[in-house]
Structures are given as structure tokens and as C-alpha cells.
Amino acid sequence: MPWLQRSTLGLIAAGLTLGLFLSPPDYQQGDSVRIMYVHVPAAWMALFCYTAMAGASAAALVWRHALAHVAARATAPIGASFTFIALASGSLWGKPMWGTWWVWDARLTSMLVLFFLYLGYIVLAGAFDDRERAQKSAAVLAIVGFVNVPIIKFSVDWWNTLHQPASVLKIDGPSIDPSMLAPLLLMAIGFATYYFWVLAIRMQDEIMAGKIRALRLRRAESEAGDRSS
Amino acid sequence: MRRTLLILRRDLRLALRQGSDSFAAVMFFVMAVALFPFGVGPEPNMLARIGSGILWVTALMASMLALERLFQNDYDDGSLELLALAPLPLEAVVIAKIAAHWIATALPLIAAAPVLALLLHAPAEILAPLALALLLGTPTISLLGAVGAALIIGSRRGGVLLSLLVLPLAIPVLIFGVGAVEAALMGLPARPYFLVLAAFLLAALPLCPWAAAAAIRQALE
Amino acid sequence: MTPFQAFLSMGGYAGYVWPSFAIAALALGALLFASLRSRKATAAELDALETQAGEEASET
Numbered sequence: 194m195p196w197l198q199r200s201t202l203g204l205i206a207a208g209l210t211l212g213l214f215l216s217p218p219d220y221q222q223g224d225s226v227r228i229m230y231v232h233v234p235a236a237w238m239a240l241f242c243y244t245a246m247a248g249a250s251a252a253a254l255v256w257r258h259a260l261a262h263v264a265a266r267a268t269a270p271i272g273a274s275f276t277f278i279a280l281a282s283g284s285l286w287g288k289p290m291w292g293t294w295w296v297w298d299a300r301l302t303s304m305l306v307l308f309f310l311y312l313g314y315i316v317l318a319g320a321f322d323d324r325e326r327a328q329k330s331a332a333v334l335a336i337v338g339f340v341n342v343p344i345i346k347f348s349v350d351w352w353n354t355l356h357q358p359a360s361v362l363k364i365d366g367p368s369i370d371p372s373m374l375a376p377l378l379l380m381a382i383g384f385a386t387y388y389f390w391v392l393a394i395r396m397q398d399e400i401m402a403g404k405i406r407a408l409r410l411r412r413a414e415s416e417a418g419d420r421s422s
Numbered sequence: 423m424r425r426t427l428l429i430l431r432r433d434l435r436l437a438l439r440q441g442s443d444s445f446a447a448v449m450f451f452v453m454a455v456a457l458f459p460f461g462v463g464p465e466p467n468m469l470a471r472i473g474s475g476i477l478w479v480t481a482l483m484a485s486m487l488a489l490e491r492l493f494q495n496d497y498d499d500g501s502l503e504l505l506a507l508a509p510l511p512l513e514a515v516v517i518a519k520i521a522a523h524w525i526a527t528a529l530p531l532i533a534a535a536p537v538l539a540l541l542l543h544a545p546a547e548i549l550a551p552l553a554l555a556l557l558l559g560t561p562t563i564s565l566l567g568a569v570g571a572a573l574i575i576g577s578r579r580g581g582v583l584l585s586l587l588v589l590p591l592a593i594p595v596l597i598f599g600v601g602a603v604e605a606a607l608m609g610l611p612a613r614p615y616f617l618v619l620a621a622f623l624l625a626a627l628p629l630c631p632w633a634a635a636a637a638i639r640q641a642l643e
Numbered sequence: 644m645t646p647f648q649a650f651l652s653m654g655g656y657a658g659y660v661w662p663s664f665a666i667a668a669l670a671l672g673a674l675l676f677a678s679l680r681s682r683k684a685t686a687a688e689l690d691a692l693e694t695q696a697g698e699e700a701s702e703t
Binding site for chain 1: 569573574576577578579583586587589590591593594629633636637640641643
């Protein structure tokens with residue numbers, strides 16, 4: 194998909210140019226606010242990928258469409274990467290702003306759980322010799338995990354308001370200026386096209402791998418047939 | 423209903439006769455809790471402060487131990503296939519097996535928890551909230567764990583995989599379970615926490631057996 | 644301080660800003676690279692299998 198490749202590279206290049214050179218530093222956070230241009234789009238994509246994965250899994254279970262399984266499976270590592278980026282860049286942003294690498298607040302904890310869910314999905318999808326079974330088990334997990342994301346967010350919210358004063362964490366959303374919004378959106382769309390680009394690559398890979406398995410199976414069958422005749 | 427009870431009795435008898443799984447879980451629970459004073463120091467105030475968290479987390483780990491074999495044994499010897507063919511809905515079978523698992527492993531844990539809490543210098547007034555929170559929370563963990571146990575039937579690395587799947591899902595129960603005990607510790611009303619734990623249980627009660635039964639059917643296909 | 648040095652120092656936040664971008668670039672780049680390489684290997688394998696199957700079909 195050359196057009197996906199071109200738009201991904203173009204959008205991210207434009208987003209980086211605007212974000213690193215042309216957007217002003219924040220009046221409170223200074224230049225550290227530029228971390229936002231990777232952090233926020235990555236966090237959005239982390240949630241988007243999980244939604245896509247759960248949706249594809251549900252579609253695969255309901256309509257038994259093989260391509261939906263392939264899409265869900267190909268999405269998992271991309272979503273895990275975005276979640277990792279969001280966690281790591283958030284940590285690097287938190288250190289200068291809040292004075293700590295990590296806080297057990299609602300946002301961070303639910304993102305961490307999302308990362309675990311991705312990892313669990315990937316491991317489960319690879320844990321069976323029987324392909325069909327691996328796909329279906331992983332699909333059930335993706336759907337069950339989707340229910341958990343809002344629950345986690347809500348429960349940790351409550352947990353924290355009781356135990357931790359929301360002093361450090363309350364970054365009053367700097368009413369965002371167009372000069373900051375533009376690079377943010379460019380990066381977000383660039384990340385989205387990156388997702389579709391890599392998704393296409395991974396799905397093509399999976400489909401070809403499926404063809405290889407089918408060819409091997411047919412050959413094994415015909416050899417067995419030759420021998421018996 | 424009667425058939426469900428029959429399966430429950432069969433599973434309980436098996437658990438009691440082998441005795442190993444539930445005994446191992448309780449032993450693990452006691453040992454792990456006993457390790458904490460060595461790890462964080464025997465200072466009574468500190469232990470009292472973190473005691474409820476220690477008990478909840480180790481109870482969670484301990485219940486993971488026996489869950490791994492919840493369906494695997496029956497799958498290996500073929501009786502799961504027979505149970506799936508029985509006139510009884512598979513969901514009822516799953517509920518019976520979960521109930522048996524809970525009675526065999528979680529109840530001993532709940533019985534041991536107050537004693538261990540006293541060893542961790544927890545004040546006496548949190549013992550009842552702790553037991554009640556565990557009583558409301560552990561069935562939800564067993565239900566969630568059953569989904570995980572059904573998903574990993576026939577997989578290559580069961581035990582680690584099960585923890586990886588179930589522990590993230592159990593975090594809400596952990597948060598509110600510890601919250602109830604903490605509230606009692608600070609003299610606040612613990613009732614909202616119990617209500618939320620009960621709500622989790624009521625939500626998990628229909629959903630988890632259904633998901634676990636779906637996963638088992640796929641495993642048997 | 645030249646403007647370029649000022650840009651690199653990121654108002655004193657260089658140690659936080661640049662690693663964030665580096666981690667993102669590294670993670671996304673590595674995933675892309677791994678996906679492309681895996682697809683290439685699979686394509687080569689499929690090609691080999693198909694030509695082999697074609698030769699066998701023409702032999703008979």
C-alpha cells in the first residue's frame with residue numbers, strides 16, 4: 194500500500210515539524226509539553242486498537258469470518274506497541290511535571306492493565322497447536338477484556354479519590370491552542386495511517402502463511418494417497 | 423438442579439479425596455503471608471498498615487494455583503466431553519464446578535485469613551470486614567478464573583498463561599476488597615464497598631459461566 | 644548558545660523530550676521492520692512452494 198506508506202510518513206513528518214519547531218512551548222510546562230505530541234496520539238491509538246481488536250473478534254465469532262480473526266490477531270502487537278509508547282512517554286512526561294515516574298492513578302493503572310490484556314491476548318493466541326482453537330480462545334479473551342477496561346477505569350477512580358488527594362495529578366487541561374492542536378491531530382492521523390499500513394502488512398503475511406499451510410497439507414495428503422495406492 | 427448438585431458433590435468428593443489442590447493452596451497462602459514480615463520487617467505498625475493488601479494479593483495468587491486444573495483434568499480423561507453431551511446445560515456444569523472449586527479452596531483461605539491477619543497485627547475490628555469482603559470477592563475471582571481455565575484447556579503453557587489472563591481481570595475485585603478493609607481500619611463505613619463487591623458478583627454470576635461454557639465448547643469441537 | 648543548541652536543550656527538558664520521541668520511533672520502527680521482514684520471508688516461502696507444486700504438476 195504505497196499511499197498508506199506515503200501518507201504515514203508525510204503526516205508524521207509534518208506533525209513533527211509543527212510539534213518540534215513551530216509550536217510554542219507551554220507557558221507552564223515549557224518545552225516538556227512537546228512530549229504530548231507522541232504521548233496523546235499513542236494513548237488514543239492504544240484504545241482504538243483494542244476496540245478494533247475486540248470488534249474484529251466479536252465479528253469473527255458471530256459471522257465466522259476468517260479474515261476478522263486475522264485482523265484481530267494482526268492488531269494486537271500494534272496496539273501493544275502504542276500502549277507501551279503511551280506508558281513510556283507518559284512516565285518521561287510525569288517525571289519533570291509531577292516529580293515522579295509513576296503514579297497509581299486511574300489513567301495510568303488502566304493503561305497498564307490494557308498493556309497486560311494485549312500481552313495476554315498475544316500469548317494466548319500463540320499457546321495452542323490447533324490454530325482454530327487459538328483464534329477462538331483469543332477472540333473470547335479480547336471480548337471479555339473489553340468489558341474490563343471501563344470497569345478498571347471506574348474502580349480505580351473511586352479507589353484514588355479515597356486515598357490520594359488529586360493535587361499532583363490535576364493538570365488543568367491547558368485550553369489547547371490551535372498551534373498545539375494542529376501537530377497533535379497530524380500526529381494522531383499519522384499514527385492511525387501507520388496502524389492501517391502495518392495492519393495491511395501483517396494481514397498479508399498471515400494470509401500467505403495460511404496459503405502455505407494449506408499447500409503443505411495438500412501435499413502431505415497427496416503423498417499419503419500415493420503411498421496407499 | 424438435582425444434576426447440578428450431583429456434579430458439585432462429585433467434584434467436592436474428588437477434591438477432598440485428592441485433597442492436594444486445596445491443601446496446597448492454603449499452604450501457599452500461609453507461607454506467602456508468613457514471608458512478608460521477613461521481607462518488609464517485623465515492625466507491627468507497618469504490618470498492620472499493609473496487612474489487608476498482603477492478605478488479598480496472596481489469596482488471589484493462591485486461588486490461581488488450583489484453577490489451572492479446573493477443567494484440564496476432566497478434559498484429559500474425557501469426562502468433560504461426556505458432561506457436555508449430558509442433558510444438563512453446560513453452563514450448569516460450569517457453575518457446579520466453580521462452586522466446588524470455591525468450597526474446596528476459597529473457603530479454607532477465608533477461614534485462615536483472620537488468623538493470619540492477627541499475626542500481622544491487624545486490629546480486631548477489621549477481622550469481620552476482611553472475612554466478609556473475602557466471602558463476597560472470592561466467588562467473583564473463581565468465576566473469572568473459570569473463564570481463564572476454560573480458555574487455556576489444551577494449551578501448551580497453562581499455569582503462567584492463566585495468571586496472565588485472570589489477574590488483570592481481577593484487579594477491580596482487589597481494589598474494592600482492600601478498600602472495604604481499609605475503610606474499616608479508618609473507621610469509615612465499609613458498606614459501599616460490600617455493595618460494589620456484591621454487584622461484581624451478581625454481574626459475573628451469569629456472564630462468566632456463559633463465557634466459560636462457550637470456551638469449553640470450542641475446546642471440545 | 645546557538646539557536647540549534649537551544650533547540651536541542653528543549654528548555655532544560657532535553658532528557659525527557661528526546662527519549663520520548665526516541666522510544667516512539669524505536670518501537671514503531673522496530674514493529675514495522677519486523678512486519679516487513681516476516682512478510683518477505685513468508686512470501687519467499689510461498690513462492691518456493693508454489694513453483695515446486697507447479698513443477699510437480701507439469702511433470703505428471
